[in-house]
Amino acid sequence: MYRKQVRRRRAVLALLIVSSFVLLTLTYQGSSGLQRGVSTIFSPVQSVTDRALKPARDLVGWFDKTFDARGENSRLKDELATARLKAVAGEEALQENAQLRKLLSLNEDPVFAYSAYESVTGRVIGRSPTSWRSSVTIDLGSGDGVRVDDPVVSGDGLVGRISAVEPGSSQVMLLTDHASSVAAKVVPPGVQGAIEPEVGNPEVLILNFIDSTRRVHAGQDVVTSGWRAQGIGSHFPPGLPLGEVTKASVVEQEANQKVDVRPFADLRNLDIVQVLTGGSRE
Amino acid sequence: MIVTPRIVARLAAIGLLAVLLQLSFFSRVELFHVSPDVLPALVACIGLLGGSMAGAVSGFAIGFFLDCLLVEALGVTSLVLLGTGYLAGLFRERFEIHSSLVPPLLCMGFTLLAELGYGAAELLLGLDAPISILIVRDMLLKSVYAFFLGWPIYLGLRRVLRPALVEEPRVRRRRQPTVLGA
Secondary structure, eight states, X not given: OHHHHHHHHHHHHHHHHHHHHHHHHHHHHTOOHHHXXXXXXXXXXXXXXXXXXXXXXXXXXXXHHHHHHHHHHHHHHHHHHHHHHHHHHHHHHHHHHHHHHHHHTOOSOGGGTTTTSEEEEEEXXXXXXXXXXXXXXXXXXXXXXXXXXXXXXXXXEEEEEEEEEOSSOEEEEETTSTTOOEEEEEETTTEEEEEEEOBTOTTOEEEESOOTTSOOOTTOEEEEOOOXXXXXXXXXXTTOEEEEEEEOOHHIIIIIOOEEEEESSOTTSOOEEEEEESGGGO | OOOOHHHHHHHXXXXXXXXXXXXXXXXXXXXXXXXXXXXXXXXXXXXXXXXXXXXXXXXXXXXXXXXXXXXXXXXXXXXXXXXXXXXXXXXXXXXXXXXXXXXXXXXXXXXXXXHHHHHHHHHHHOOOSOBOTHHHHHHHHHHHHHHHHHHHHHHHHHHHTGGGOOOOOOOOOOOOOOOTTO
16 A cells, blocks of 8 residues: 555656656747746736735835945945036037038937837736746737847836747846847947846846957946848847946956946836837848 | 645645745845745645645646746746655655744755756756856845745645644643642
8 A cells, every 4th residue: 555655656756757847848849838828817917916016015125225225325426426427428429429410411310229119118027036047027928019039128228138928928038147148339439249147146247258459448338239240130229228337357358358237227126118029020 | 635626726726826926026026135935935835734745746836837927948947846845745754843943944945955956957958157156145045035934834834724734633731730729
């Protein structure tokens, strides 16, 4: 009797392990009908739960932010001083740009270089619980015109791209996910590279593979480069704000051809995001 | 654990509620820059109360449901949580839980184990980016949160699953005889 029980138990365990591997294989083969069904049924429930729990989240967030407020205050003061200097420089650049554009008779506004895209606004309804993955689920799906690889932005800049789409929801692979890589450039020098994450550290991105002969300095901004050549190109339009260079030592630049970047978007506290649809398929 | 349709329904409801709470609340609040992960603690508690099979099956189902809602690759979370539930169940079948500190401590340990499991799975599936040392802080803090959340989860589950639990009858303490009028 006892042996029979043990045998049955082992059989169930083996079956569950095999099922996990089968599911994994099926996912990578692209057939996820069951996942689509479950996701379609539960994404409205998830959306309602998300809204209902917002006050509770805000309460916990308030406690957390109170702990951080002291350090944040002095950092913000420093940032404000830097921003003032930048604003003055930006004003000059805008005037110069306007004059140049007049000369070139360009009709497009450079700020909205990604106007070929249509933006759809959505809400974050779930987030991966483990530190090893960095993805969120949003309440927009294929029904809203969202497709795989569409860029996703927040009010502060690029946050990631769509990595999977279901009828009522989509998965957004954030810039901090280990599989994420974005072609980027530092402005003003125009040094090109690829923005990659450091797994487990959402506050730092690495601008990799940069040209070691041209210097990058802390405080410079990083935007998407949006390259396109011979029919292939970046998924992201050019000029989307990504972050600010925080650490750019000469040794790191020369030896490893990389600098540290702090993302503009607060990737840990995303609530409302916009998906830029349509552009990449044109 | 005596498995009846009613108990299965209760476990399914608990799993569903826990996954929704995890996605909409726990994953999106941060204390000291780290979000708690209650699912390994929940699965460990199911294993501790119901044994290895209950733990493994619940872990698999909860993992599958989580991956479906996150539109993630299916199978990874199922595998990690089924291992967590099975090991917690084995602990229950081999050892007695004498102290009230044991369930939260086990929740802490199993959460750390689950995080290591996620890491191993991601490494096996291909991790191209460099890994920050801060991930160790994340894993340790998640385990500490699991310690504090483990006890209410364990008590709540024991209350909900009480009709199905096979428990040793408690040995009642004998009262010292008192002498009337003394």
